[in-house]
Amino acid sequence: MNKREIFIIGAKGIPAKYGGFESFVDQLTARNQDEDLHYNVACRRDLSDNKSDYFEYNGATCFNVDVPNVGPARAILYDIKSFDQAIAEIKKRHINKPIVYVLACRIGPFINHLKRKLKPYNGLLFINPDGHEWLRAKWSLPVRKYWKYSEKLMVKYSDLLICDSQSIEDYINRDYQMYNPRTTYISYGSDLVKADISESDYKVRKWYETHYVRKNEYYLIVGRFVPENNYETMIKEFMMSGTEKDLVIITNVEKNSFYEKLLEETHFSEDKRIKFVGTVYDKELLKYIRENAFAYIHGHEVGGTNPSLLEALGSTKINLLLDVGFNKEVGENSALYWSKQSGALAKLIEQADALSADEIEQLDQASTQRIADAYSWSFIVGEYEKEFLEVN
Numbered sequence: 040m041n042k043r044e045i046f047i048i049g050a051k052g053i054p055a056k057y058g059g060f061e062s063f064v065d066q067l068t069a070r071n072q073d074e075d076l077h078y079n080v081a082c083r084r085d086l087s088d089n090k091s092d093y094f095e096y097n098g099a100t101c102f103n104v105d106v107p108n109v110g111p112a113r114a115i116l117y118d119i120k121s122f123d124q125a126i127a128e129i130k131k132r133h134i135n136k137p138i139v140y141v142l143a144c145r146i147g148p149f150i151n152h153l154k155r156k157l158k159p160y161n162g163l164l165f166i167n168p169d170g171h172e173w174l175r176a177k178w179s180l181p182v183r184k185y186w187k188y189s190e191k192l193m194v195k196y197s198d199l200l201i202c203d204s205q206s207i208e209d210y211i212n213r214d215y216q217m218y219n220p221r222t223t224y225i226s227y228g229s230d231l232v233k234a235d236i237s238e239s240d241y242k243v244r245k246w247y248e249t250h251y252v253r254k255n256e257y258y259l260i261v262g263r264f265v266p267e268n269n270y271e272t273m274i275k276e277f278m279m280s281g282t283e284k285d286l287v288i289i290t291n292v293e294k295n296s297f298y299e300k301l302l303e304e305t306h307f308s309e310d311k312r313i314k315f316v317g318t319v320y321d322k323e324l325l326k327y328i329r330e331n332a333f334a335y336i337h338g339h340e341v342g343g344t345n346p347s348l349l350e351a352l353g354s355t356k357i358n359l360l361l362d363v364g365f366n367k368e369v370g371e372n373s374a375l376y377w378s379k380q381s382g383a384l385a386k387l388i389e390q391a392d393a394l395s396a397d398e399i400e401q402l403d404q405a406s407t408q409r410i411a412d413a414y415s416w417s418f419i420v421g422e423y424e425k426e427f428l429e430v431n
Contacts (some may be wrong), residue, residue, distance in 0.1 A: 042077040044134045045427055046125040048118055049142030052082030053096050059227065059346045060142045066228060068097035070420040076427055079128065081121035102128065118146045126156045138427060140165040147189030150196045163430060166197040168211060194220050199430065203227045203344045206364040223426060228419035229349035229410050234326035242324055250316045257285040258388065259332035259355065261347050262339060264290040266297060269338030269361060269379065274305045274313060276384035282392050284333055285312045289319055329354040334391050337361060344369055353410040356403040357391050359384070373405035
């Protein structure tokens, strides 16, 4: 039997070092257990560790794509060029029934044209619609309109939409019912492996000493520094609370306009508990910081299943999540929830401070079990392999 060839487009590349989609593709290829499947992954050459046209990684064939820096449209151009290179490879290798799996909905206006190129090879177009990109505050109104229009066309011409959130799947089926979209739900994954470093490691001691942070004496936020992740609400509410613990914020903060606006709105610099500590690129160190936080606060409001949330549930004892569908479906009864109503999070922080050791242990066990039951990478990859192999 010929292998089923899967072409993955939309991630910046593997080995993963950039974000959620890249980590997903890394896991998907590394854990491939079925000899009837072979992955082909588009990688942006300027970000790739390997500069040759083709290279092998995790048993996948990776092909580098050159894309000029044309500003915000670069990601769109990258996806289009990746799709064209995938078609060229399909043609060259005489591949029958390939699947092109596009991550995110950036290229809607071009997708029908690109899909027609697949037709001679009986190819199928799979799409991951990602989250509500058109709601992100960082985009101007014209860009948001483009995202929404692009999403509409991606849904219209897809053969299958793989949604990593049940809320996103419900939204696709509700808002685009006129296209009768074919959808399935397969989440993002996580693992439960403890950090491979200890308190005696130099980098651990240095990080805690540099930021004047003590183990189990801090609330933690990890996420992109964007308004829709509700930094203003989380900081204001923390400042309102009476906790004596710190708020450690790990994010790609720069002294930009959003930072200055936050400073002006909250005056957080006057509260010595608020600590912006920059980014942590060392995965083991970040995992250790999560494991030794008192609690994690999650304010993401836009998007599907968030990798940072899964990591927190798998490693942090107490998790305080914004009460929206995306977060509720993941955390279920293993987390505590807050609304954006004034005083709600501040009150919840004080309640968390007052939890007994037994109550904390119960939450810790419940969140760990939630990840083990529904979000382990082995389970997620198995679901993908079934989907790729069973489709005609």
